[in-house]
Amino acid sequence: MKPTGFVVKKNGVMLQDLNGLIYSSIKGSINKQGEKYIDAIVILYNRSNLLPIAVSKPDIKGRYQFLNLYADLKTFIVAFDQKQQYNAVIQDNVVPK
Template sequence: MALKIIRSIPKHGMRIITPMNTNQGFGKISGTIKKLGSNYSPVPVCLFRRDNRQLLWETTSKADGSYLFRNIAVGLECFIVAFDPNNQYNAVIQDRVIVK
């Protein structure tokens, strides 16, 4: 998913940008994955809409354990699921995350 440029004004270097669907916008969610108190990576992280459980984005945490989801509709209620790639631990869920 991406934002759509609907009009470009070359002389001024400006662009008018609009979301392509109701899940998209200018909000973001960020966080850090930890395992036993230490940063942990790479970890698959998925972002879902809470009301219909639709998968919106999937990413992998960076070397420092951080992750970022962008271009999400502000105010959307979501949940995040992170999976241990080594299958030593169950998935962890962060619920009722409001996009800001």
């Protein structure tokens, strides 16, 4: 599955309304064979309903972040290689800090 047709912003685009107290974030980086990698789309999903919460693109140092999240939100992250040289990478059980 290849995501298409959405706008990507540096801090991430919120796709789901998370009503309530919001004060945490998720930060990480993308690497390809030990080197920072910027040609990816990173999508944060809600584990409870499997819907996307936000979309981000790594900065020039391969870092991404999702801001303004519930501290107890259960998520997983999927990173897609835009050059389609590698399969998607999944990180499960990610909790904002």
